[in-house]
Amino acid sequence: MRSARRAPERQRARQERILQVAMEHFARSGYEEARAEEIAAEAGVSKGAVFGYFETKAGLFLAAYQAAARSFPAYLDAPPGVREDGFFAVLRYWVARTPHLVHEDWIPYRVTLIGNYCAGLQLRREITQFLAREDPYGTRAFVRFGIDRGEVRRDIDPLMIVSMVDWLTDRVQDAMVTEELDPGLFGSRTQPPEERDRRVSEFIELLRSAVATR
Amino acid sequence: MRSARRAPERQRARQERILQVAMEHFARSGYEEARAEEIAAEAGVSKGAVFGYFETKAGLFLAAYQAAARSFPAYLDAPPGVREDGFFAVLRYWVARTPHLVHEDWIPYRVTLIGNYCAGLQLRREITQFLAREDPYGTRAFVRFGIDRGEVRRDIDPLMIVSMVDWLTDRVQDAMVTEELDPGLFGSRTQPPEERDRRVSEFIELLRSAVATR
DNA sequence: TCCGTTTTCTGACTAAAGGTCATTTAAGCG
DNA sequence: CGCTTAAATGACCTTTAGTCAGAAAACGGA
Numbered sequence: 001m002r003s004a005r006r007a008p009e010r011q012r013a014r015q016e017r018i019l020q021v022a023m024e025h026f027a028r029s030g031y032e033e034a035r036a037e038e039i040a041a042e043a044g045v046s047k048g049a050v051f052g053y054f055e056t057k058a059g060l061f062l063a064a065y066q067a068a069a070r071s072f073p074a075y076l077d078a079p080p081g082v083r084e085d086g087f088f089a090v091l092r093y094w095v096a097r098t099p100h101l102v103h104e105d106w107i108p109y110r111v112t113l114i115g116n117y118c119a120g121l122q123l124r125r126e127i128t129q130f131l132a133r134e135d136p137y138g139t140r141a142f143v144r145f146g147i148d149r150g151e152v153r154r155d156i157d158p159l160m161i162v163s164m165v166d167w168l169t170d171r172v173q174d175a176m177v178t179e180e181l182d183p184g185l186f187g188s189r190t191q192p193p194e195e196r197d198r199r200v201s202e203f204i205e206l207l208r209s210a211v212a213t214r
Numbered sequence: 215m216r217s218a219r220r221a222p223e224r225q226r227a228r229q230e231r232i233l234q235v236a237m238e239h240f241a242r243s244g245y246e247e248a249r250a251e252e253i254a255a256e257a258g259v260s261k262g263a264v265f266g267y268f269e270t271k272a273g274l275f276l277a278a279y280q281a282a283a284r285s286f287p288a289y290l291d292a293p294p295g296v297r298e299d300g301f302f303a304v305l306r307y308w309v310a311r312t313p314h315l316v317h318e319d320w321i322p323y324r325v326t327l328i329g330n331y332c333a334g335l336q337l338r339r340e341i342t343q344f345l346a347r348e349d350p351y352g353t354r355a356f357v358r359f360g361i362d363r364g365e366v367r368r369d370i371d372p373l374m375i376v377s378m379v380d381w382l383t384d385r386v387q388d389a390m391v392t393e394e395l396d397p398g399l400f401g402s403r404t405q406p407p408e409e410r411d412r413r414v415s416e417f418i419e420l421l422r423s424a425v426a427t428r
Numbered sequence: 429t430c431c432g433t434t435t436t437c438t439g440a441c442t443a444a445a446g447g448t449c450a451t452t453t454a455a456g457c458g
Numbered sequence: 459c460g461c462t463t464a465a466a467t468g469a470c471c472t473t474t475a476g477t478c479a480g481a482a483a484a485c486g487g488a
Contacts, residue, residue: 008484010484011436030334030335031334032246032334033334033335035475036474036475036476037474037475045438046438046439047439047476048436048437048438048439048476048477049436049437049438051475051476051477052437056475056476057474057475116331117331117333117338118332118333118334118335119331119332120245120246120332121244121328121332122244124331156416156419156420157416160413160417160420161420163385163389164382164420167381167382167385168378168381168382171377171381198371199371199374202370202371202374205370206370206374206375206378206424207424209423209424210420210421210424211420211423222455225465249446250445250446250447251445251446259466259467260466260467260468261446261447261467261468262447262448262466262467262468263465263466263467265446266465266466270446270447271445271446430487430488431486431488432486433484433486434483434484434485434486435483435485436482436483436484437480437481437482437483438478438479438480438481438482439478439479439480439481440477440478440479441477442475442477442478443474443475443476443477444473444475444476445472445473445474445475446471446472446473446474447471447472447473448469448470448472449467449468449469449470449471450467450469450470451466451467451468451469452465452466452467452468453464453466454463454464454465454466455462455463455464455465456461456462456464457460457461457462457463458459458461
């Protein structure tokens with residue numbers, strides 16, 4: 001943080017603009033390939049300002065990652081009608097909706113993807129800590145919701161269920177965001193949508209088998 | 215490749231030595247932090263030689279990753295006694311054994327971990343292609359084995375099962391290799407082993423529920 | 429409005445690391 | 459041994475994250 005007291009509006013706007021531009025560049029180029037100087041230029045500030053606000057390139061990326069993660073809806077933000085249908089309906093709702101959400105605004109998805117797979121060790125550690133601390137998708141609350149409704153099994157440590165849900169939905173989302181990282185599994189946008197629907201259904205079925213009440 | 219024909223023994227040995235040192239350095243420092251010049255020095259060759267053999271730093275890492283992945287046993291390399299007990303026994307065997315294997319020689323595990331999470335986009339793409347091409351852990355054959363024995367469900371596309379097994383065992387292995395990436399889930403070496411055994415059992419139980427014959 | 433003080437901002441500069449290549453050294457062979 | 463060809467070297471180049479002394483702007487009191 002620059003000023004310990006109130007940050008004037010002008011500075012917040014500046015920082016915000018840098019962050020937006022940084023997200024674009026990271027999304028387009030990846031972590032290594034993104035250039036601090038280009039980000040500064042496009043945001044209309046000097047290079048010094050970027051490092052002034054974010055300390056290091058890794059710090060800038062972490063901020064971009066956090067902004068991206070926080071911009072996503074949590075599981076329980078699904079429409080009330082879907083929530084009433086329960087845990088697996090919510091899960092299916094978001095998984096099926098992912099391609100549409102990605103299409104609408106691919107930049108934050110790409111940034112989280114890069115953070116999940118393509119960054120340094122230290123950065124990766126900080127991202128993990130952030131995810132554990134903030135649980136930005138509300139997976140813990142979501143699993144509790146499933147357990148309370150009697151849909152999710154109680155004979156397994158909820159933490160293990162949370163991990164499994166996180167792991168699998170991450171992967172599925174990533175596979176949807178980029179064919180490159182898991183070629184052919186979910187197919188490209190040009191593939192028939194029935195095919196993708198089948199994949200989504202199979203995925204939900206597997207996850208349901210794993211964690212549903214016996 | 216340097217010489218299109220046979221590579222003299224001396225050169226193969228040289229390349230091999232560079233690769234070994236590179237694995238150590240990548241394992242210890244991560245991708246970004248590893249220094250080509252240090253690797254060269256420790257391998258007793260010049261910097262030029264490293265780039266002569268492996269083109270780029272990314273090329274060097276890819277070679278290290280491949281060597282690491284190939285050094286691991288495939289699923290079906292489990293002892294015959296375990297194989298006879300079937301798909302889930304084999305799975306359990308390897309998952310339970312991972313901490314021991316990591317303890318014996320942690321370097322290749324760390325290298326694959328870094329390749330899975332901490333490298334550039336292009337590199338990541340090549341790693342994915344390598345894994346899809348070579349299937350170094352023999353997951354495809356392993357799932358077929360489970361299906362043939364009637365232990366693994368047939369109502370889901372085998373490719374989806376393969377993906378799920380790959381995803382989950384990757385994550386579990388990674389969690390075991392480094393507490394940092396998923397702190398506290400599988401615990402550290404100093405934790406009581408019963409605790410870890412319970413985790414392993416719960417994990418296998420979840421995976422079994424997901425993919426076992428109904 | 430002006431002036432002194434503090435904070436922010438800038439961009440030339442530095443350091444460090446990946447990558448190159450002319451030159452040197454060694455290998456292969458008759 | 460001498461000639462040819464391939465391999466090896468390390469000084470050099472380029473690029474880029476990160477720094478910092480000075481410029482500019484904001485602030486606040488008179």
